[in-house]
Each structure stands twice: as structure tokens, then as C-alpha cells.
Amino acid sequence: MSDKIPVTVLTGYLGAGKTTLLNRILSEPHGKKYAVIVNEFGEIGIDNDLVVGADEEVFEMNNGCICCTVRGDLIRIIDGLMKRKGKFDAIIVETTGLADPAPVAQTFFMDQDVGDRARLDAVVTVADAKWLTERLKDAPEAKNQIAFADVIILNKTDLVTPAELDAVEATIRAINPAAKLHRTTKCALPIADVLDRNAFDLDRILDIEPDFLEEGHHHHHAEDIRSMSFEIRGDVDPDKFMPWIQDLTQVKGGDILRCKGILAFRNEPKRFVFQGVHMILDGDLQRDWRADETRVSRAVFIGRNLDREEIKKGFFATAA
């Protein structure tokens, strides 16, 4: 998998500072060459043969399910870029403020050619500290972008008071407790915090903060997107867990934006790590549980209209 080209997806609602971040990535002297897939030519101030315009065309797959989608333009562009492999080190996909990140992420799992040659490194969402709370009320896209993020850049922090900043961070955490969050002004942060995160690499999937488990969970009922995380102190039975998670994602896939988890399987020395986007699930046995680690099984679900009690009951029933 190491020879796959890493792809960073840059999302964020209009005006949050995506272009600022992109220009910083492209102009800083890091010795790397990026192919950039953008929506508007001319917004980035870099002359580069590898800047490509995209139209964000979403294809529904022919299985009749509206959550099973891919980005047709991305498939075509990545195919074109990969024929010139060696001319760049990584790909950055910039999406418009109105784009849903799900089809972008699903493309890497559903299109075999893309999945064989490129890997989704991380979904990076730039959020505007001053306006995010408003946007979350009126723009479903803004919520999806927060829910999907592996890395959240809470930008323009200089335009709000410390109390407002804490409040907006709490709102973000209610939607997505598992993302890495950076507070910035003018998107000033080390580029290494944004690129080559391996956030989708199952072995390095972000450890779920215990603070956000059950009791420590923030209840922001105003949000229709909720996150829920559960922990079983001990092992789960794979013969119970696998059918349960497959059934859950088949039935509720349209409402589950993302799920992630690290599980201790009975009689299994290695950690089982899984993640999903809507109905698509990917999971694998990764490194051994270390001697200093307690074998616990944790899962996070982020989505709309999810019945917390039902999912909790289902997950706990898989305990070994």
C-alpha cells in the first residue's frame, strides 16, 4: 500500500479559508510536488501543469441506493494523473463549500482502479470560527463536512472571543469527537498537521478520546447529526459483531455518515480496526495489543436519525 499516492481532501464552507490553506501548502518550501484538483481555476496563485479543474459530478451506483455514490470526475482525473506517476508526490482535492464529502471518500473504496493506485489520506475541513455555528443551522453541507473530517482546522479564531471559541469547538465536538482539531488564524499551522496524516490508514485510525465516551458525551440536541461512541471493557465475539455491523450499515447506511472502531476479538492477539462510509465497510486485523494496553472494544458512529439506544444495545450484545 506504500506505493499508493496519498490523496488529501480539502473541504470547508464558503469563505472559511480553504484557498488560503491551499496556497500555503503549494507555496511553502517542503520539496514536494502536488497535483491539485480544484473547482475554480485562477483562485490558486501557483502555475502548475498538474492543476486540474473538476466539476464535482456525483454518480449514483446502479444498485438503486442513493447513498452509494462516487465522484465520476475524480475517477477520470485520478486515472489521467496516475499515467504521469513520478511527476508528483501527492494529490490534493479541493471541494466547493457545497460539496458532500461522502462521494469523494466512497470513490476510494468503490472504484477499484482508483483504490488500487491512490489512498485517501485524510479529509481536512476548514471551519470559520465566527460563522460556523450559523452555517450549521442552515447548511447541511457544512454539517457533513464537519462530520466527515479527520482533521478540522478551526480558522479565523482572532475574530471571536475565547468563550465563543470554546462554544464553537464544543459544537464541533458534538458532531465529530474523533477528528484532530487545530485552532488557527489565516490557516497558519505546520503543513505536516494537514498532509500525510494517514488518517484513513486503519492501523493509525485516530484513537477515540475517552472523554467523548458515553458519560463525557456532549448533548447538543439542536444538531440533527450526532456522534455516539461506545466501549466494551473487554473482547467482542467476531461471529456476533460482523453480522451485526454489516446489517446495521446495510439498513442504516444512508444515515450513517461515518463509523470507526478498534476492537478486541476473542482469542485474537491483534487489534481489529474498522471504518465505514455509509454502507461501505472496511476492516482489518492490525498490530498486536501491547502488553501495557487494556483490551477494550470501542466504536464511534456519526450520522443522522440514529437511535442511540438501539445501536448501543446491538453493540453491547456482541460482547464475548
Added chain:
Amino acid sequence: MISLATPASLTQHVTPLDAGSHVIAAAWPGGVPALALADGAVMLGVPGLQRRIDVHGGAGLLVAASTPGRLVTGGGDGRVCSLGATGEPAEIHRDPKGGWIDAVAASPTGSVAWSIGKRVTTCDDKGRLKTIELSSTAQGLAWFPKGYRLAIAHYNGASLWFPNTQTPPEFLEWKGAHLDVSISVDGRFVVTSMQELALHGWRLPSKPTEKVAHMRMSG
């Protein structure tokens, strides 16, 4: 003793070539071997006497189509070029915004077609340009045998267009993403490849009383 002649192996006639870049297409414009390369060049000529002709530069060569007479290429520089046996590239078109050429098709009758996103343009043998805008990206193009009608593969079907008439394209509907298209030599069948592992075919009516018939080929 009867001696049996050793059968000639095909491999004795094979000359390996290192193209040095991803090969987009192989063609024989004017009977000369040509390789269209992703690095933007065309490698032309018989082994040992090849020339590299830079056609699209660093922006890369993305798509190519050929006829017995020429190789037509489309690049990341928004240019469509034609190259014959002499190796002198001629620019057929240059997109002012430099968008990627997504698909290209060439007819032996001299017509060329290309697309950038939802916009499809044709150029006939007299250099006349015609353009249409589709509701989704044109993924694949193919000329009918006579070079008057163009098939366009796109989301949810294919469109058949006569560029020299005012008639809107005929829409062949089939749900899903159609990636490329080809036409049977008799012009009666249109077949597309799809994002799902499937082909879809349409049999066009040969008389007014007939209807379009579908062929589903999944695999």
C-alpha cells in the same frame, strides 16, 4: 529421415521498445508505427529510427484516437492535435481555458470530435466547428461509420448527435454512469462500458416501426 520444418514463432518478429512513459495509444498513421505517450510526446517511426515529437509538453497527453491516416491526440493543455506519417503535429483546436481534453474520436472521413467536461465539439474535414453542451460530462465519444453522427457516453445513457443539423441529440437512456462508447461497423449497435462491471447495448431501429432494443451485459 524426414525433417520437419520448425514452425516460425511469432516472437521472432517482435521487437521490444522502451517507450519511457505510459503508452496511451498505439497507431499506424500512414503506415508508420506511433505511440502516444502520457508525458505529452508521440514516439514515431520504426525501431531504431524513432523520433520523439513533443505534442502536449508537460501538461501531458491524455487521450488519443486514430484513423488509417492520422493520430489525433488530446492533452492536459486543452489542445487537440493531429499527426500524420511525417510527424509534423498540426493543432486542430486550442481551448482558451486550457481544460483537460477528456475524450477524443476520429473518423476516417476526416471528422474529429473532442470533449471538455460537458462540452462536446466536432470539426469536420473542412474545419467547421460545432459544439453542444450536455447535462453531464461526456465520458466517451465514437463516430458512426460515415462520420456524420457522433455517439456520446455520459451519465444515465448515451446521446446520438448529428453535428451538422439543428436536431437535438437522440437520447438513449439507461441509468448509471457510461464511461465509453463504440459503434458496430454497420452502425446498428451502440455499446457503452459502465462504472459498474457491465456493458450496455442498444440496437437502433432499422425501420420506423421498430423500437430501440436494450442489451444488458453484466459481468
